[in-house]
Amino acid sequence: xxxxxxxxxxxxxxxxxxxTFSYQRPSATYTEQYPLERPPVAERYRGAPRLNNxxxxxETLCIACNLxxxxxxxxxxxxxxxxxxxxxxxxxxxxxxxxxCMFCGLCEDACPVDALELTQDxxxxxxxxxxxxxxxxxxxxxxxxxxxxx
Amino acid sequence: xxxxxxxIVFAVLxxxxxxxxxxxxxxxxxxQARLGPMRVGPWGLLQPIADGLKLLLKEDIxxxxxxxxLFLLAPVISVLAAFTVFAVIPYxxxxxxxxxxxxxxxxxxxxxxxxxxxxxxxxxxxxxYPLLGALRSSAQLVSYEVAAGxxxxxVLLISNSLSMVHIVERQQQTGLWNVFVQPVGFFVYLVAAVxxxxxxxxxxxxxxxxxxxxxxxxxxxxxxxxxFLAEYTNxxxxxxxxxxxxxxxxxxxxxxxxxxxxxxxGPVAGLIGxxxxxxxxxxxxxxxxERGFFKFLGVALIVLGVLVAYPPVLAAVQGIFWFTAKxxxxxxxxIWYRGTFPRYRYDQLMNVGWxxxxxxxxxxxxxxxxxxYFISPHAGLGSG
Numbered sequence: 001x002x003x004x005x006x007x008x009x010x011x012x013x014x015x016x017x018x019x020t021f022s023y024q025r026p027s028a029t030y031t032e033q034y035p036l037e038r039p040p041v042a043e044r045y046r047g048a049p050r051l052n053n054x055x056x057x058x059e060t061l062c063i064a065c066n067l068x069x070x071x072x073x074x075x076x077x078x079x080x081x082x083x084x085x086x087x088x089x090x091x092x093x094x095x096x097x098x099x100x101c102m103f104c105g106l107c108e109d110a111c112p113v114d115a116l117e118l119t120q121d122x123x124x125x126x127x128x129x130x131x132x133x134x135x136x137x138x139x140x141x142x143x144x145x146x147x148x149x150x
Numbered sequence: 151x152x153x154x155x156x157x158i159v160f161a162v163l164x165x166x167x168x169x170x171x172x173x174x175x176x177x178x179x180x181x182q183a184r185l186g187p188m189r190v191g192p193w194g195l196l197q198p199i200a201d202g203l204k205l206l207l208k209e210d211i212x213x214x215x216x217x218x219x220l221f222l223l224a225p226v227i228s229v230l231a232a233f234t235v236f237a238v239i240p241y242x243x244x245x246x247x248x249x250x251x252x253x254x255x256x257x258x259x260x261x262x263x264x265x266x267x268x269x270x271x272x273x274x275x276x277x278x279y280p281l282l283g284a285l286r287s288s289a290q291l292v293s294y295e296v297a298a299g300x301x302x303x304x305v306l307l308i309s310n311s312l313s314m315v316h317i318v319e320r321q322q323q324t325g326l327w328n329v330f331v332q333p334v335g336f337f338v339y340l341v342a343a344v345x346x347x348x349x350x351x352x353x354x355x356x357x358x359x360x361x362x363x364x365x366x367x368x369x370x371x372x373x374x375x376x377x378f379l380a381e382y383t384n385x386x387x388x389x390x391x392x393x394x395x396x397x398x399x400x401x402x403x404x405x406x407x408x409x410x411x412x413x414x415x416g417p418v419a420g421l422i423g424x425x426x427x428x429x430x431x432x433x434x435x436x437x438x439x440e441r442g443f444f445k446f447l448g449v450a451l452i453v454l455g456v457l458v459a460y461p462p463v464l465a466a467v468q469g470i471f472w473f474t475a476k477x478x479x480x481x482x483x484x485i486w487y488r489g490t491f492p493r494y495r496y497d498q499l500m501n502v503g504w505x506x507x508x509x510x511x512x513x514x515x516x517x518x519x520x521x522x523y524f525i526s527p528h529a530g531l532g533s534g
Contacts, residue, residue: 013491020490024180031185 041120046103048121049096051139052114060140061115064089071110076100096139098124099132155247159236167382168198174485181489192440193431205378208371213276216368220274225366225373228267228380232387235260239390240315242400242469253314254306257391258299261346265291267380268348268355272365283364286496287355291346293503298342300511304335304518305395318399325406329396334514336396338507343388345503348381349484351491352499389480390473397476400469417464417471421455 006012022028032039041047052061064081080093108118124143126132172187172194179186187194212218238253240246250256265288272284305328306312309320321327329336345352356364366377393399404410425448432444458464494502 016490017486020181020486023183024177028183029180029185030183033185033188 041122045120045122046105046108046118048119048124048143049098049101049107049134049139050117050119050121050142051094051136052117053140060091061113062091062094063113063115064091065112067110067112068107068116071106073104073106074100074102077107091136094136094139096134097132098126098134099129152247155245156237159241159247160233163233163236163383163386164379166386167379168202170382170385170481171201171378172198173481174488177482177485178489181486192435192437192443202375205375206372210371210373211368213368215276217274217276220270221368222373224267224271224274225369225376225380226267227270228264229376229383231260231264231267232380232383235387236390238314239387240318240394240399241473243318244466245470246315249313249315251311251313254302254312254317254395257314257387258295258302261384261387262291262295264380264384267377268365271369271377275365275368277368279361279363279367280365283355283361283367286361287348287365290348290352290354290499290503293500294342294345294352294507297338297503297507297511298346300508300515301332301335301338301342302395304332304511304515307515307518307522308332314394314399317395318401321398322401322405327396327398327401332396332514332518334510335518336392338511338514339392339396341502341507343392344484344487345499347384347388347484349385350488351493353488353493354496354499385481385484386477389477389484392480393473393476400473402468402472414464414468415459416475417467418455418459420471420475421458422452425449425451425455 053059054061062079064079066079066081069075069077069079074097076097078093078095079091081089082092084090103118105118107116111117119142121143175197176186176194187197190196190200212221235257237247238250238256240249268287268291269284272280272282272287275281305317308328308331309317311317311320317328344350348355354364355361356366361367366374369377398405402413402416404413427448428444428451429448432441432448435441435444458467
């Protein structure tokens, strides 16, 4: 009897209508308008590499020890240096071939001075293979994807 | 004078249909936790214009082996049948194109012609999917037309007239909308109307998963746009008929209750409410151009609302406001059903039509006739 009444008064259909109606509240919207708003990524996400500078002096933190290059399983880091008069190593060039990188983070772990770091930047697409090979300047300044505002 | 009114109705209707598509995409999107069109204009408001432009500029393809004359004619029939009927809809007591004493009969007759557009279009395409879609469509329309027609006869018995204006005036006299007298008739008409406009959950003639696009698979460009226009115009049409016949047309809710006279200020409240909503959107927008646009629109709506509060203007827009508001509720319900119900299987569709709706409509008709006969033999069936 109860079942019959349910069917006659279309209870199930009305329940469905109620559900879809409730989904119209703005807070239920799941879409994220990507180029206009960027999603937060996980804290330990490993993205674009960066060479850190000393924030006070602006000089590079890198001591050209070459440990990152040795740690890299893909051998994609090339560190160039020269000796100063007091026999210290000074960083000249630093290339990082992002096209071969698998973002394992071993270079970051190997770095004794926290100079090389994988950041949370994920917009690292380029128009050419050559563009994927980052030099010291790109590594220090970071990629520059076009920014949009909502 | 009539020409001007026809032009106004045609222009408003075309705009309404274009923005109905926008509304449908938005509402469906919100029901599915999406945002819908957002990129063309603020909140995608220019999307219908972009869509229309795209369809107009596309190539008009006629498949080889198609019956060319019929293929070109079919969408025109659909659109003509859909638009013609609006001549006899009373939008308000002070705004209607014409009042015919066979109004409802005319509506049923001409809107039934619209199915020729679908059948001919499907048949002349010389393709399998359109043919199947047209077959389904004709079977579906024939079965549901019967139920809808019988459901409407109940209203005719009560109001003793086929003229749309008389039907509304009758509801004004009795002070009771027909939906409260004929709830079963209204229910049957509502279901049949959804089926007749080929809308979900009865959208078998254009079931995407089975028939690609159904009867208009082979149509492209402008002719496809015509079919689209006809389908949405038909939605507006059945909403108009439902409002006129069951929901008191241009009458405000509780038109005969004096202490609810403040409802006469509905148009003012509606416009100012819409203005505040738009202002809120503008306040939330981050883009400066968008913010300016919404603020301008919101202020314009509020100013319009204040202007409408002037008594002669208020009296003039009263009817059209309530008619439009009720019709928009119906259109929203159409979209709501589409967002909620899954499509029927074909045998289920026929089952609902023949085994439930038609007997229900017949029972409702007989009950109405009997009650009318016993209450007042002279006013009801007897002398007429």
